[in-house]
Amino acid sequence: MTNADLRSSADAVLARLVGDTTGAARLREDQWLAIEALVAHKRRALVVQRTGWGKSAVYFVATALLRGRGAGPTVIVSPLLALMRNQVEAAARAGIRARTINSSNTEEWETVQAEVAAGEVDVLLVSPERLNNPDFRDEVLPKLSAATGLLVVDEAHCISDWGHDFRPDYRRLRTMLADLPPDVPVLATTATANARVTADVAEQLGTGGGSDALVLRGPLNRDSLSLGVLRLPDAAHRLAWLADHLGELPGSGIIYTLTVAAAEEVTAFLRQRGHTVASYTGKTENADRQQAEEDLLANRVKALVATSALGMGFDKPDLGFVAHLGSPSSPIAYYQQVGRAGRAVDHAEVLLLPGKEDEAIWQYFASVAFPPEEMVRRTLDVLARAEKPLSLPALEPLVELRRSRLETMLKVLDVDGAVRRVRGGWTATGQPWTYDAERYAWVARQRTAEQQAMRDYATTGGCRMEFLQRQLDDEGAAPCGRCDNCGKPRFTAELSPEALDTARGELGRAGVEVEPRRMWPTGLGAVGIDRKGRIPAGEQALSGRALGRLSDIGWGNRLRPMLSPTAADGPVPEAVAQAVVGVLADWAKGPGGWASGDPDAPARPVGVVTVASRTRPELIGTLGARIAEIGRMPVLGSLAYTAAAEVTVPQRSNSAQRLRALEGALTVPPQLASALASAGGPVLLVDDFMETGWTLAVAARLLRRAGAEAVLPLVLAVQS
Known part of the structure; x- marks a missing residue:
C-alpha cells in the first residue's frame, strides 16, 4: 500500500469515527504523522496535544489500519472508567470492537479474555491497576504482550512523579514495554505535560535518548475558552453568586470543588435554589456516576458538581463551562480540568472562584506525600522478617501508615524492585534499595512552586491563557485576547441579597x-x-x-x-x-x-x-x-x-x-x-x-x- 493509499484509508476510518457521511473528514497533519509512524513504520510516538485535539482518533484509526494488516488487538491503558465508557462507544462508531477489563466488570473478565484469544476484540482497555494484579500480571499480561498489535498509554503524564497526577501503577508499563516484540508500535498521549514531564515520560516509555521515536507536541492555546477569575469575600458569596448566575453560563458544564464535603454542600444548595445539578465524587457509587455522566451528556442537568474524580477522560465536546469553587494546587491540573470545556463549541466560559480555605486543603493533601525513609525502611524490614506474604490488612498494624498511603508506597517500591505483589499479599525481594531523598525533595519543591503559580494565576494582570501555556512550557504562548485581563471582565460580583442570606443560612x-x-x-x-x-x-x-x-x-x-x-x-x-x-x-x-x-x-x-x-x-x-x-x-x-x-x-x-x-x-x-x-x-x-x-x-x-x-x-x- 502506498503512502497515499494509507492516508486515504485513514481518512475513511476517521469519517466513520466522527459520523461524517459526506467523506469530507480529514486528519490533521500531526494526527496523520503519528498514524503513519505507528502503522507504516512501527515506531513509538509521544503525542502531547491539547484536550479536544483528537488524540483518541489517532489510536482508533491506527487500530483499524493495523487490524486490517493482520495485527493483534490494541491494548489501551486508561486511568478512568468514564474515559473507558466514552471510548468503547466511540470505537463502535468506527466499527471497532472494544472491551474493557477494570474493577467494575470483574464478572466479565474471563469472557473478555476468551474473546481476545479468539481474535474477536480489536481494542482492549485496561485500567493501570490491573497491571500489578498478580493473576493478571503473571497469567494474562505475558500472553497479551505477545499478541498486542499496538500499545496505547492514555493520560501518560500519570507515569511521571514529576507531574501533578503521578500514579505508581502506571510505572508497571515498563515491564510490559520490555516484553513487547520489537516491531509492536507504542503510542503515549497526554494533554498536560510540561517539558520536564514530557522528557520523563519519553524516557520511561523507551521513546527518549537516542531512539528514533516521534515526539509531537502542539500548541496548547484553546481558542474557544474565555478564562476569568472572580474574587469574592467568602464561601457564602461564592455560593450565592453561583445560584444567581449559573443559568447565565452557556450550555451545561462542570463545577469543580476541592473536597467531597464541598461538592455535597454545593449540590444541595444549588438544588434548593432550583438548579438541576448532580454530585460526582470519589465516594459516588459507580451506578450513580454513570447516571450522572449520562445526564450531563444528554443535557438533563445544568452541571455536575465534581471533585477531581472527574478530572480526566470525560468526553462531552459541547461542554459550555467549567467553574472552580476553590483553586486546584497545580496550574497543570487546572489546565487539564478546564480543558474539558469548549471542545466543539465556539465559546466556553472558564471561571475560577478562589477561596480562603484553598491553602489549608493544599497543605493537607501535601502532608500525605511519599513517607519518610524511616517508615519505608520499617516496612521493608517487616516484610523481610515475615515467613509468608503479608496482605495489606496484615501489614498495616505493623507500620504507622494508613492503608491508602501504605498501598501507594508499596506500589512505588514494587516498581523499584524492592517488594513484589504476589498471591496472598506483599513480599520483600531482598534487592538493594535506595531512598531517593533528593528526588522526593525536588518533587515537594515543585509542588510548592505550583501552589505559588496558582496564587499568581489568580492575581495576574496579564493574559491568563498565556500564563497557563507558559506553565506547560508551550513555546507558542501568547496573549489570547479573550480572558478577563485581555478584554473586559464578563462577570461582576453582583448577587442578590436573598441568595446571599440563604447561602449564609445553609453554610x-x-x-x-x-x-x-x-x-x-x-x-x-x-x-x-x-x-x-x-x-x-x-x-x-x-x-x-x-x-x-x-x-x-x-x-x-x-x-x-x-x-x-x-x-x-x-x-x-x-x-x-x-x-x-x-x-x-x-x-x-x-x-x-x-x-x-x-x-x-x-x-x-x-x-x-x-x-x-x-x-x-x-x-x-x-x-x-x-x-x-x-x-x-x-x-x-x-x-x-x-x-x-x-x-x-x-x-x-x-x-x-x-x-x-x-x-x-x-x-x-x-x-x-x-x-x-x-x-x-x-x-x-x-x-x-x-x-x-x-x-x-x-x-x-x-x-x-x-x-x-x-x-x-x-x-x-x-x-x-
Whole structure:
C-alpha cells in the first residue's frame, strides 16, 4: 500500500469515527504523522496535544489500519472508567470492537479474555491497576504482550512523579514495554505535560535518548475558552453568586470543588435554589456516576458538581463551562480540568472562584506525600522478617501508615524492585534499595512552586491563557485576547441579597452525625492488643454529633483556624458555643434523639465528661463548662492521661497503631468514677476534634466500664 493509499484509508476510518457521511473528514497533519509512524513504520510516538485535539482518533484509526494488516488487538491503558465508557462507544462508531477489563466488570473478565484469544476484540482497555494484579500480571499480561498489535498509554503524564497526577501503577508499563516484540508500535498521549514531564515520560516509555521515536507536541492555546477569575469575600458569596448566575453560563458544564464535603454542600444548595445539578465524587457509587455522566451528556442537568474524580477522560465536546469553587494546587491540573470545556463549541466560559480555605486543603493533601525513609525502611524490614506474604490488612498494624498511603508506597517500591505483589499479599525481594531523598525533595519543591503559580494565576494582570501555556512550557504562548485581563471582565460580583442570606443560612447550619466505631481493626494482636471482632454493645459509644467538617466550606472555614496545630489555646468563642448548643437542640429533637419521643432513644444526658488534652485543655474545658451551664447539668469530670501515656499520639497513623498508642493512655480518675456511678443516665463526651474515631471509642469504653449508662460523643469538628 502506498503512502497515499494509507492516508486515504485513514481518512475513511476517521469519517466513520466522527459520523461524517459526506467523506469530507480529514486528519490533521500531526494526527496523520503519528498514524503513519505507528502503522507504516512501527515506531513509538509521544503525542502531547491539547484536550479536544483528537488524540483518541489517532489510536482508533491506527487500530483499524493495523487490524486490517493482520495485527493483534490494541491494548489501551486508561486511568478512568468514564474515559473507558466514552471510548468503547466511540470505537463502535468506527466499527471497532472494544472491551474493557477494570474493577467494575470483574464478572466479565474471563469472557473478555476468551474473546481476545479468539481474535474477536480489536481494542482492549485496561485500567493501570490491573497491571500489578498478580493473576493478571503473571497469567494474562505475558500472553497479551505477545499478541498486542499496538500499545496505547492514555493520560501518560500519570507515569511521571514529576507531574501533578503521578500514579505508581502506571510505572508497571515498563515491564510490559520490555516484553513487547520489537516491531509492536507504542503510542503515549497526554494533554498536560510540561517539558520536564514530557522528557520523563519519553524516557520511561523507551521513546527518549537516542531512539528514533516521534515526539509531537502542539500548541496548547484553546481558542474557544474565555478564562476569568472572580474574587469574592467568602464561601457564602461564592455560593450565592453561583445560584444567581449559573443559568447565565452557556450550555451545561462542570463545577469543580476541592473536597467531597464541598461538592455535597454545593449540590444541595444549588438544588434548593432550583438548579438541576448532580454530585460526582470519589465516594459516588459507580451506578450513580454513570447516571450522572449520562445526564450531563444528554443535557438533563445544568452541571455536575465534581471533585477531581472527574478530572480526566470525560468526553462531552459541547461542554459550555467549567467553574472552580476553590483553586486546584497545580496550574497543570487546572489546565487539564478546564480543558474539558469548549471542545466543539465556539465559546466556553472558564471561571475560577478562589477561596480562603484553598491553602489549608493544599497543605493537607501535601502532608500525605511519599513517607519518610524511616517508615519505608520499617516496612521493608517487616516484610523481610515475615515467613509468608503479608496482605495489606496484615501489614498495616505493623507500620504507622494508613492503608491508602501504605498501598501507594508499596506500589512505588514494587516498581523499584524492592517488594513484589504476589498471591496472598506483599513480599520483600531482598534487592538493594535506595531512598531517593533528593528526588522526593525536588518533587515537594515543585509542588510548592505550583501552589505559588496558582496564587499568581489568580492575581495576574496579564493574559491568563498565556500564563497557563507558559506553565506547560508551550513555546507558542501568547496573549489570547479573550480572558478577563485581555478584554473586559464578563462577570461582576453582583448577587442578590436573598441568595446571599440563604447561602449564609445553609453554610451556618451546624451539625454532622458521627457514627461510632463498632468493630476493632484487624491485626491488633500484632501490636500486643488482645481484641478483635465486634466491640461489645455495652462498651460502644452511641451515635454522636459534630459542629462541622474541616473539609467543608461552611463551618470548616471557621473551625480550621481554631483547630490548627499552630493555633493558641483559649476559651471557646461564644458564637461556637451557641452553635454547639443549637446542634444539641436539633440532636435532641431529631430521629433517635432523647426528646424525640422515640421509645428506643436514650434518656436525656445527665452530665458532661471532657477528654483530656495536652494541646487545647482550655478550649475543651470551657466548651464542656458552657454546654453544662446552658444544659443545666453538671460537669462530671475529665478523663485523664496516665503516666504511661505516650507524649505524642500519631494522628495520621492507621487504626491499629493509633489504638496501640491509646492503649493504657487514658484513665477514669476516682472522682469521675464516683460521679458516673451516681449519675444514673447517659453522659455527653466532649472533645475538640475527631479524625479516626478511636480516641472517642476508647474513651467511651472506659466510661461504660466505669458505670456510664450510655455515652453520646460531641466534638467541634470531624476531618471529613
